[in-house]
Amino acid sequence: MWKPPQRVKYKASPGGSWPSRQEASSAQLFEPLSFQALRLNERTWVPAMVPWRAEDDGAVTADNLDWYGRFARGQPGAIVVEATGIRDIPSGPLLRIGHDRYVPGLEQIVQRVREESKGYSKLFIQLIDFLSIKRRPAAEAYFGRFLKVRPEHAQAVGLDEAADEAKVRAHLMLLGGDELEEVLTTRELESLRYGYRERVTDMELEHIRDLPKQLPELFAAAAVRAKKAGFDGVELHYAHAYTMASFLSRTNTRDDGYGGALKGRQRLALEVMEAVLSAVGRDFVVGVRILADECIDGGSDLSDATAHAVALCGAGLDFLSLSRGGKFDDAKQPKVGEAVYPYTGMSGYECMPGYISDEQGPFGRNVPLAKHIRSALRNDSLLTPVVVAGGIHNFDQAKGVLAEEVGDVVALARQALADPDWFIKVRTGQGDAVNLCEYTNYCEGLDQKHKQVTCQLWDRDFSDGDPSRTSDGKRRLVAPDWRPIHIQK
Numbered sequence: 226m227w228k229p230p231q232r233v234k235y236k237a238s239p240g241g242s243w244p245s246r247q248e249a250s251s252a253q254l255f256e257p258l259s260f261q262a263l264r265l266n267e268r269t270w271v272p273a274m275v276p277w278r279a280e281d282d283g284a285v286t287a288d289n290l291d292w293y294g295r296f297a298r299g300q301p302g303a304i305v306v307e308a309t310g311i312r313d314i315p316s317g318p319l320l321r322i323g324h325d326r327y328v329p330g331l332e333q334i335v336q337r338v339r340e341e342s343k344g345y346s347k348l349f350i351q352l353i354d355f356l357s358i359k360r361r362p363a364a365e366a367y368f369g370r371f372l373k374v375r376p377e378h379a380q381a382v383g384l385d386e387a388a389d390e391a392k393v394r395a396h397l398m399l400l401g402g403d404e405l406e407e408v409l410t411t412r413e414l415e416s417l418r419y420g421y422r423e424r425v426t427d428m429e430l431e432h433i434r435d436l437p438k439q440l441p442e443l444f445a446a447a448a449v450r451a452k453k454a455g456f457d458g459v460e461l462h463y464a465h466a467y468t469m470a471s472f473l474s475r476t477n478t479r480d481d482g483y484g485g486a487l488k489g490r491q492r493l494a495l496e497v498m499e500a501v502l503s504a505v506g507r508d509f510v511v512g513v514r515i516l517a518d519e520c521i522d523g524g525s526d527l528s529d530a531t532a533h534a535v536a537l538c539g540a541g542l543d544f545l546s547l548s549r550g551g552k553f554d555d556a557k558q559p560k561v562g563e564a565v566y567p568y569t570g571m572s573g574y575e576c577m578p579g580y581i582s583d584e585q586g587p588f589g590r591n592v593p594l595a596k597h598i599r600s601a602l603r604n605d606s607l608l609t610p611v612v613v614a615g616g617i618h619n620f621d622q623a624k625g626v627l628a629e630e631v632g633d634v635v636a637l638a639r640q641a642l643a644d645p646d647w648f649i650k651v652r653t654g655q656g657d658a659v660n661l662c663e664y665t666n667y668c669e670g671l672d673q674k675h676k677q678v679t680c681q682l683w684d685r686d687f688s689d690g691d692p693s694r695t696s697d698g699k700r701r702l703v704a705p706d707w708r709p710i711h712i713q714k
């Protein structure tokens with residue numbers, strides 16, 4: 226993963242002091258929140274985290290139930306189930322909601338969270354669409370099979386335009402890096418060096434041209450299934466490297482009314498949201514996660530994000546969750562046989578900042594951006610709750626987000642993975658028992674390798690018996706249970 230060149234090391238800390246039980250009972254963080262269909266018992270949130278626990282066909286496993294059950298025992302205000310695919314197409318061990326057959330499994334997640342949180346935590350599911358991406362090919366495979374040979378390729382290697390395709394392929398295979406740059410287009414070079422990746426701007430492909438026709442219906446059907454399964458709501462994934470974020474991005478140059486200027490880029494996002502809202506009704510929470518900044522050259526910045534936020538919230542959203550970066554555009558070149566991973570470049574760092582950082586540090590990097598976006602909403606009389614994430618791990622930070630009107634809900638992703646009991650510990654005056662995340666991104670490295678995600682603070686701790694383990698038997702799959710020692714007055 227990319228790291229800031231300054232290489233300043235930071236350590237998460239309790240900040241000032243953890244609140245006593247009494248202080249926590251009057252803290253804004255632990256007050257309920259109500260807006261439109263959204264009802265939270267407190268203003269804390271576990272944002273979506275893919276754990277690589279589903280079946281290969283996208284069905285819910287017992288490990289998925291344990292994963293969400295474990296977060297629920299910590300009783301956060303809300304949990305967002307990982308990015309879940311809205312299409313009925315193979316996508317590896319990631320959850321899917323693209324067919325009614327997924328509903329019973331998802332229902333089990335809902336039941337488990339209700340039981341384990343004693344009905345305290347609300348449960349949302351993140352709905353995602355993504356485009357096709359292939360692993361980086363070996364040069365032999367690329368030139369031997371994948372490259373679509375064009376007459377220009379033949380000419381470039383000194384052959385006749387009508388030369389035998391196999392001969393052209395054999396000649397291309399012999400070219401060095403500089404020569405290839407002359408002969409191949411930018412996209413062909415990218416497919417060779419990073420693996421083929423579709424973009425929303427590939428208008429020559431019918432299924433890409435048709436995305437605006439298909440996606441509103443696909444998202445709406447998925448949201449209806451989420452409602453049937455008993456979730457409290459959905460979060461539409463308009464962030465990071467995926468389809469909807471690509472439509473919102475400044476890099477979207479589509480010329481069919483769904484790209485170009487701001488309004489064109491927002492059009493599909495609004496149409497999808499409207500389709501979802503009308504399919505599920507106003508008693509079901511519909512929120513959106515967007516990027517406060519894409520953090521890539523030529524990408525959307527805070528001004529775009531602010532305009533998107535105003536447009537989406539103005540159309541009736543129940544919450545707006547903010548993330549940052551996480552794009553393919555600046556990702557590291559993968560090894561042959563691996564797929565490019567959108568959290569390996571600078572934008573990836575901004576999404577999940579690690580402990581090796583710059584002068585600004587990894588904690589609360591999204592705070593100024595979120596504050597700007599929220600204040601633009603309020604200036605427009607839009608009261609939509611804003612969910613803020615990014616390096617938040619202690620009570621003072623969380624309190625500050627609310628007190629300084631940065632956001633309305635505080636999200637802890639890696640800190641909740643490091644210690645799922647953060648919420649109940651802090652609320653009951655036992656903050657000093659919190660295990661602080663070290664922001665090493667060990668968990669994120671596992672995600673990159675498509676391995677079951679665990680935390681290094683607890684995954685080799687077998688002191689409580691024989692918990693369920695990863696497929697290689699080396700790591701436990703969920704954090705050990707916490708046994709409260711005392712209740713601080």
Ligand SMILES: Cc1cc2nc3c(=O)[nH]c(=O)nc-3n(C[C@H](O)[C@H](O)[C@H](O)COP(=O)(O)O)c2cc1C
Nearest residue numbers: 272273274275307308577614615616637638639672
């Ligand atoms: C293992 C892992 C998986 C993640 N999966 C998702 C995901 O499915 N959807 C999403 O929007 N963000 C995902 N994220 C990003 C987090 O939701 C969050 O925005 C990010 O980690 C920054 O918050 P933090 O500093 O509290 O960890 C993931 C993060 C991690 C560490």
Ligand code: SF4
Nearest residue numbers: 662663665666668680
């Ligand atoms: S592995 Fe654990 S300690 Fe390290 S960043 Fe992930 S959650 Fe934090």
